[in-house]
Amino acid sequence: MSTRQPEPTPERLDEIRGRERAATKGPWGFYDGDTYADVAADLEMTSRSSYTYRQKIARLEDEDVYDDPAREDWNEEQASAQMAADARFIAHAREDVPALLAEIDRLTADNAELDQSLDKVMRERDDLHEVADKLAYAIAPIEVIGEHSSGNDPWENALDHVTSASAVERLRFLFGSARDRADKLAAQVAELETTLRTEAAVSRAAMLDEAAKVARSLRQFERTVGPRASAQVSENVGILRVADELDRRAAEARAAQTGGE
Incomplete structure (x- = not known):
């Protein structure tokens, strides 16, 4: 042997x-x-x-x-x-x-490129996490929804404070889709490391645009009266601010990409 x-x-x-x-x-x-x-x-x-x-x-x-x-x-x-x-x-x-x-020289160069792609994907995944955090804390303060831990998910808690239980499941699906995209990015990293050929080409501007769309979809237009009506207006205003911030970041990302070409 x-x-x-x-x-x-x-x-x-x-x-x-x-x-x-x-x-x-x-x-x-x-x-x-x-x-x-x-x-x-x-x-x-x-x-x-x-x-x-x-x-x-x-x-x-x-x-x-x-x-x-x-x-x-x-x-x-x-x-x-x-x-x-x-x-x-x-x-x-x-x-x-x-x-x-x-x-060997070719594979060494490929590994170096893969390491750079890995760093890029991980940074973009962290940016998505930061955007989701800002969206959640725009809905409710940290004292209400808490921080990330093994026993607490502030994103889920924010959803519970946004609207009725019937719409929470839909919003959870939207948040879950964003979380799935982050998981898929991590899967791409693993694939890059094993195949040495897969390129991670995720557009920051596109992801920010998508996050802005998700944010705007969280607005509520139910007919309400009394304190709930005021709360709904306040929530919608907060959500729009987050969406505007995401739009601004997406525009900056596109400008930076155009300038680098």
């Missing part, structure tokens, strides 16, 4: 790059003889049993295969096949190693 090799450190990758640069320039090829195999730079076959080359890199002998105690009982055909496989590996390493190093 093979042992899993540790991930290469930057220092080890630098050592590999140094060895690759110092080695004879390629391309390398190999010649498979009856009892030996030659690895050489710019190897070209001139006939079935002869070739030209710029520089010989290594010669392998089939008898060396028997140095491994596990191969003492091998026949000549097995030894010759192993010798050819080793020569083929050495010859192709001249191109395989640079290709693998280039792929």
Whole structure:
């Protein structure tokens, strides 16, 4: 059973790059003889049993295969096949190693971009949380609906203070939709980390516009009288202020995006 090799450190990758640069320039090829195999730079076959080359890199002998105690009982055909496989590996390493190093560089750059996307998504999710908080505390003060904790949800409490029980379920659905969008953003982060390809491109301005629409939908237009009528007017005014603030932020976000292009 093979042992899993540790991930290469930057220092080890630098050592590999140094060895690759110092080695004879390629391309390398190999010649498979009856009892030996030659690895050489710019190897070209001139006939079935002869070739030209710029520089010989290594010669392998089939008898060396028997140095491994596990191969003492091998026949000549097995030894010759192993010798050819080793020569083929050495010859192709001249191109395989640079290709693998280039792929490592590409994946490293992709990881850096994914880290930036992760930071962006997390900041935008936090902004949504802040907007929802402002909306909730515009409906009722913190002394009434409390703070976020494992046993308290001020967003849910704010909904209970907005309107009748029949409409609370609808408002909870709207808040739940906003919360689902935040959860989907977090899911996108996980997908980015596993696939290394998914881009997180969430528009701050679009999210603020959506939040403003949600805020305006919270206004109440039921016919009421007495203290409830005054409370309803006050609630609607507070909700409109929050919606206006969201519109202002969305406009700033669009302006900043246009300026950065």
